Amino acid sequence: MHSLPDGYTALVIGASGTIGRAFQRAIAADPACAGVVALSRSTHPGFDLGDPHQFAAALSALPSDLSLVIDATGILSNDPAGPEKSLSAVQPQNLHRLMQINAVGPLMMLRELAPRLARGRCLYGKLSARVGSISDNRLGGWYSYRASKAALNMLLQTAAIELQRRLPGLVVAAMQPGTVRSPLSQRFVSAATDTVLPEEAALGLLAALDAIEPGPGARFVDYRGKTIPW
Ligand SMILES: NC(=O)c1ccc[n+]([C@@H]2O[C@H](COP(=O)([O-])OP(=O)(O)OC[C@H]3O[C@@H](n4cnc5c(N)ncnc54)[C@H](OP(=O)(O)O)[C@@H]3O)[C@@H](O)[C@H]2O)c1
Numbered sequence: 001m002h003s004l005p006d007g008y009t010a011l012v013i014g015a016s017g018t019i020g021r022a023f024q025r026a027i028a029a030d031p032a033c034a035g036v037v038a039l040s041r042s043t044h045p046g047f048d049l050g051d052p053h054q055f056a057a058a059l060s061a062l063p064s065d066l067s068l069v070i071d072a073t074g075i076l077s078n079d080p081a082g083p084e085k086s087l088s089a090v091q092p093q094n095l096h097r098l099m100q101i102n103a104v105g106p107l108m109m110l111r112e113l114a115p116r117l118a119r120g121r122c123l124y125g126k127l128s129a130r131v132g133s134i135s136d137n138r139l140g141g142w143y144s145y146r147a148s149k150a151a152l153n154m155l156l157q158t159a160a161i162e163l164q165r166r167l168p169g170l171v172v173a174a175m176q177p178g179t180v181r182s183p184l185s186q187r188f189v190s191a192a193t194d195t196v197l198p199e200e201a202a203l204g205l206l207a208a209l210d211a212i213e214p215g216p217g218a219r220f221v222d223y224r225g226k227t228i229p230w
Contacts, residue, residue, distance in 0.1 A: 001027075001030055001032060001033070001068060001123070001206065001209075001210050002210055003121055003123075003210045003211075004032060004067045004068060004121060004123070004210075005032075005067065005120065005121075006032045007032070007034040008032060008033055008034060008067035008068060008118075009033070009034055009035050009036075009037075009063045009065060009066055009067060009068075010027045010033055010035070010036040010037070010066065010067065010068035010069070010070075011036070011037045011039065011062060011066050011068070011069045011070070011113075012024045012027065012036060012037070012038050012039070012069075012070045012072065013039050013040070013069070013070065013071040013072065013073060013109060014039075014040055014071060014072040014073035014074070014127075015038035015039060015040050015043070015072070016040035016041065016042050016043075017040070017072050017073065017074075017182065017183075017184075018180060018181070018182035018183065018184070018198050019072045019127060019177055019180055019182065019198050019201055019202060020038075020040070020070070020072030020073070021198070022197075022198035022199045022201065022202035023070045023072055023202045023205075023206070024036055024038050025199070025202075026199065026202045026203050026206055027068065027070075027206070033068075035063075037062055037063075039058055039059075045057050045058045045060070045061070046058060047109075049073060049100065049101045049105030049106065049109070050097075050100055050101065050105065052104075052105060052108040052109075052112075055108060055109055055112040056112055059112055059113060059116065062113075062116055063116065064115070064116045065116070065118045065119075066113070066116050066117055066118060066122070067118040067120070067121065067122050067123065068122075068123045068209075069113060069117070069122075069123070069124045069125070070125050070126075070127075071106050071109065071110075071124075071125070071126045071127065072127045073101070073105070073106065073127070074101065074102050074127055074129075074184065075097075075098065075101050075102065075184065076145055076184045076185070077094070077098070077144070077145065078093075078094040078097040078098060078101075078144070079091065079094050082187055083141065083142040083143075083144065083145050084141065084142065084143045084144060085141050086141070087143070089143075090143050090144065094144050095143065095144045095147065095148075097144075098144035098145060098147070098148040099144075099147070099148050099151060101148075102145070102148035102149060102151075102152055103148045103149075103151040103152040103155055106126055106152060106155075107152075107155045107156075107159065110124070110126075110156075110159055111159075114163060117163075117167055117170060118169075119167060119169070120169045121169040121171075121214070122167060122169055122170045122171070123171045123173075123209045123210070123212075124170065124171065124172050124173070125173045125175050125205060125209050126152065126156060126172075126173070126174055126175065127175050127177060128149050128152055128153055128156075128174035128175055128176060128220065129145070129149045129176060130176045130222065130228055131145060131146050131149060132145075132146060132148075132149025132150045132152065132153050132174070133150075133153075133220070133228055133229055133230060134150055134230065135229045135230065136228065136229060152174065153174045153218070153220060153230060156172055156173075156174050156218045157172075157217050157218040157230075159172065159218075160172035160215070160216075160217050160218040161216065161217050164214065164215040164216060164217075168214060168215065169214050170214060170215070171209060171212045171213075171214050171215075171219070172217075172218040172219070173208070173209055173212060173218060173219045173220070173221055174218060174219070174220045174221075175205050175208070175209075175220075175221055175222070175223075176220070176221070176222040176223065176228055177196065177198075177201035177202075177204075177205060177222075177223050178195070178196035178200075178201050178204075178222065178223045178224075179193060179194065179195050179196060180195060180196050180197070180198050180201050181195050181198075182198070196223060200223070201223045204222075204223030204224060204225070205221070205223050207225060208221045208222070208223065208224075208225040209221075211225060
């Protein structure tokens with residue numbers, strides 16, 4: 001990462017996932033990185049986004065000068081039938097669960113992490129999704145996923161504005177990786193679907209993050225470095 005100091009430290013949250021793993025490998029391969037910590041439900045300590053009370057313990061052993069944080073967690077649906085195709089398929093408990101895992105949990109994680117962010121240039125990227133863009137929504141459907149990612153984007157923008165007052169070198173980005181084959185996407189990706197390899201998505205998003213000037217507020221970017229309208 002050209003914009004970070006030599007010997008920087010990094011954290012990948014959700015490193016057990018397809019895109020999270022690719023981020024962890026890409027960051028570990030950066031000669032300027034002194035160390036990357038991986039956290040997930042299966043690390044020790046670990047965390048579940050459904051239970052923010054676990055976050056403090058999961059983060060307690062982390063360095064206090066993190067220059068790069070990637071949160072690659074997320075779920076597409078909480079229903080065996082998959083994301084809702086119609087209003088009649090929306091179940092309140094599924095909508096609540098998606099809000100908790102995709103929006104509320106990551107914000108509470110960022111709150112817990114904030115005191116550990118480096119005071120100089122610092123990059124925080126959260127995997128969002130293009131379908132969370134309100135202005136880009138022309139197809140409808142996927143109510144809970146879309147709504148939870150749109151809520152995430154607003155929470156990131158609001159947190160960025162506040163945190164940048166204390167940390168003027170902080171970059172906050174909501175990130176769209178492209179369509180990547182993973183357990184999350186598998187039901188909607190056929191052999192013919194145009195997909196992006198996880199490594200390509202991770203490297204593209206790291207380059208996009210590296211190029212963003214700090215503040216004001218958050219940015220919504222894709223793996224090619226293009227800005228997505230909120
Ligand atoms: N794949 C795509 O095409 C695509 C497109 C647009 C956006 N995205 C976004 O990219 C992100 C990563 O997706 P992916 O494709 O890499 O999916 P994935 O392989 O299914 O990985 C999902 C990650 O989220 C974690 N996670 C899920 N529920 C959790 C919980 N309750 N507590 C803690 N961690 C939890 C998983 O942990 P476990 O390993 O413990 O389950 C895993 O690390 C998501 O935010 C997704 O919305 C993906």
